[in-house]
Amino acid sequence: MNLALRAASVLLLLAAWYAGSHVLGERLLPEPQAVGLAIVEEARSGALAFNLGITLARVAVAFVIAMALGTAIGLAMGRVVAFDRVVDPWLVVLLNLPALVIIVLAYVWAGLTETAAIVAVALNKLPIATVTVREGARALDPMLDEMATVFRMGRWVRLRHIVLPQLAPYLAAAARSGLSLVWKIVLIVELLGRPNGVGFEIGVAFQLFDVTRILAYALAFIAVMLLIETFLVQPLERYVSRWRARPA
Amino acid sequence: MSPVGAPGRLDVHIGQKSYRAASGGRLHVLGELSISLANGEVAALVGPSGCGKTTLLRIIVGLDRDFEGTVGLPKHGTLGVVFQEPRLLPWRTVEENVRLAAPEAGAEALDALFATLGLMEHRRHYPGELSLGLARRVALARAFAVEPELLVLDEPFVSLDAALAARLRAELLELTARRPVTTLLVTHDIEEALELADRVIVLSASPARVLADMPVARARGSFGGAELSALRDEIKRKANQG
Numbered sequence: 296m297n298l299a300l301r302a303a304s305v306l307l308l309l310a311a312w313y314a315g316s317h318v319l320g321e322r323l324l325p326e327p328q329a330v331g332l333a334i335v336e337e338a339r340s341g342a343l344a345f346n347l348g349i350t351l352a353r354v355a356v357a358f359v360i361a362m363a364l365g366t367a368i369g370l371a372m373g374r375v376v377a378f379d380r381v382v383d384p385w386l387v388v389l390l391n392l393p394a395l396v397i398i399v400l401a402y403v404w405a406g407l408t409e410t411a412a413i414v415a416v417a418l419n420k421l422p423i424a425t426v427t428v429r430e431g432a433r434a435l436d437p438m439l440d441e442m443a444t445v446f447r448m449g450r451w452v453r454l455r456h457i458v459l460p461q462l463a464p465y466l467a468a469a470a471r472s473g474l475s476l477v478w479k480i481v482l483i484v485e486l487l488g489r490p491n492g493v494g495f496e497i498g499v500a501f502q503l504f505d506v507t508r509i510l511a512y513a514l515a516f517i518a519v520m521l522l523i524e525t526f527l528v529q530p531l532e533r534y535v536s537r538w539r540a541r542p543a
Numbered sequence: 544m545s546p547v548g549a550p551g552r553l554d555v556h557i558g559q560k561s562y563r564a565a566s567g568g569r570l571h572v573l574g575e576l577s578i579s580l581a582n583g584e585v586a587a588l589v590g591p592s593g594c595g596k597t598t599l600l601r602i603i604v605g606l607d608r609d610f611e612g613t614v615g616l617p618k619h620g621t622l623g624v625v626f627q628e629p630r631l632l633p634w635r636t637v638e639e640n641v642r643l644a645a646p647e648a649g650a651e652a653l654d655a656l657f658a659t660l661g662l663m664e665h666r667r668h669y670p671g672e673l674s675l676g677l678a679r680r681v682a683l684a685r686a687f688a689v690e691p692e693l694l695v696l697d698e699p700f701v702s703l704d705a706a707l708a709a710r711l712r713a714e715l716l717e718l719t720a721r722r723p724v725t726t727l728l729v730t731h732d733i734e735e736a737l738e739l740a741d742r743v744i745v746l747s748a749s750p751a752r753v754l755a756d757m758p759v760a761r762a763r764g765s766f767g768g769a770e771l772s773a774l775r776d777e778i779k780r781k782a783n784q785g
Contacts, residue, residue: 442630445604445622446644446689456643460634538634538669 333511350492357416365424373432389422407488431465551582558611574750583723587736590746623691629678631670638666645688694726755781
C-alpha cells in the first residue's frame with residue numbers, strides 16, 4: 296500500500312513534468328527522457344562521476360567539520376551557562392548572516408581557494424548544528440549524570456555511553472537538515488569560485504541556457520543523496536535506536 | 544570531607560543543611576546529627592517522609608557538597624548506590640549497564656550476581672524490556688558488582704508488590720551474607736528495616752535529628768518473636784515523638 300502510494304506519487308510528478316514540458320516547450324523544460332539521455336552522456340564522458348565526486352567530497356568535509364564543531368560547542372553551551380552567555384550573541388550573528396555574505400567574504404579574505412570554500416560552507420551549517428545540539432544538551436537527564444558520578448565513571452565512558460546516546464535524536468535531526476543544507480550551499484560556493492563540481496557545471500549550463508544539463512546534474516546529485524539517505528543515514532538511525540524495542 | 548581511611552567505616556557528622564527556598568529565606572532540612580557505621584554493619588534510616596533522608600544520602604555519596612559538616616567514607620571510598628529509581632541506561636543491555644559501572648568485575652563474579660538475582664536470561668535485554676522488579680534487581684546487581692566498601696540504598700523496594708519486595712529483600716540478604724558490606728538503607732517501612740538491618744536509626748521530622756539509634760539484637764533476616772514486636776512498637780513510639 297505504502298509502496299503503491301509512493302509509486303503513484305512519482306508517476307504523478309513525471310506526468311506533471313511531461314505536461315509542463317509540453318506547455319513551456321523543450322527549451323525551457325526538456326522532457327524527462329532528454330534529461331535522462333544527458334545524464335547518460337555525461338556519465339560516458341566521465342564528467343558526471345568527476346563532478347559528483349568533487350562536490351560530494353566538499354559536502355562530506357564541510358559536513359563533518361560543521362557537525363563536529365557544532366556538537367562540541369552546542370554541548371558546552373548546553374551544559375555551562377557562562378559559556379552559553381558568552382557565545383550566544385556570536386551564534387545569533389552567524390545564524391542571521393546570509394549564506395551568500397559568508398561565501399563572498401570567505402572568498403574575498405582567503406582567495407578563491409578550496410579552504411575558503413569549505414570554511415564558508417561549514418560556517419553556514421555550524422550555527423544550526425550548534426543550536427540543535429544545545430537543545431539536546433539542555434535536556435540531558437541529571438539523574439543519569441548522578442549515577443555516573445557515584446559509580447566514578449570516567450569522562451570517555453560518560454560521553455560515549457551516557458551523553459551521546461541521549462543526544463542521538465538531536466544529532467540525527469542536525470545531520471538530516473544539515474546534509475541537505477550543506478549540499479545546496481556547496482553548489483553556490485562552486486558556482487561562485489570553484490573550477491569544477493556540480494555547482495560549476497550548472498553555472499556553465501546557465502550561461503549557455505542549457506536547461507537539460509542543469510536538470511541532469513541536479514537529478515544525478517539528488518539520486519546520490521537519496522542513496523546516502525537509504526544506505527547510510529537510515530541504517531545508522533536504526534542501529535542507534537535499536538534499544539527502543541517494544542516491551543516484552 | 545577527607546576519608547577517614549578505616550576499611551568499611553562510615554562517619555557522618557552534619558552541622559546543618561539548608562536550601563534556599565523559592566520564596567526567599569532558607570529551608571532547614573537537616574539539623575545537627577551524627578551517624579557512624581562499623582565495617583560490615585547494616586543500618587536502616589527510618590523517619591517521616593520529607594524529613595531529609597534522601598538529602599542525607601546525597602550528602603554521604605558526594606552528590607551534594609553544600610552543607611556544614613564532614614563525611615568520612617571508607618578507605619577507598621568505593622560506593623555502590625541503589626537509587627529510588629533504577630537509573631539504568633535504556634540504550635545499553637542489562638549486562639552492559641552493570642559492566643559500565645564495574646569495568647573490573649570478573650566474569651565469575653558477575654555470573655554469580657546475575658544468578659542470585661534471577662537475571663541470567665535477561666543479560667542481553669534492554670531496560671525498556673524489563674519489569675520494575677527486574678530493573679531494580681539490575682540496579683542492585685550494578686551496586687554489588689563494583690564490590691563497594693559502602694552500600695547505599697534509597698528505598699530500593701518501593702512501589703513493588705509485597706511478595707516481590709519480600710523476594711528482593713531475601714536476595715539482598717543473600718548477597719550481603721556472601722560478601723559483608725557496610726550498608727546504609729533508607730526505608731519508610733519499619734518491617735523492612737527490622738528484617739534487613741543490625742541497627743535502626745530513627746530520624747525526626749525536618750530538620751532531621753537522630754531520635755533513636757537502636758540495635759536489632761538478632762541475626763539478619765530471622766523474623767518473629769515478642770522481642771521484635773516490642774522493638775517495632777518502640778520505634779513507632781519514638782518516631783511519633785519527633
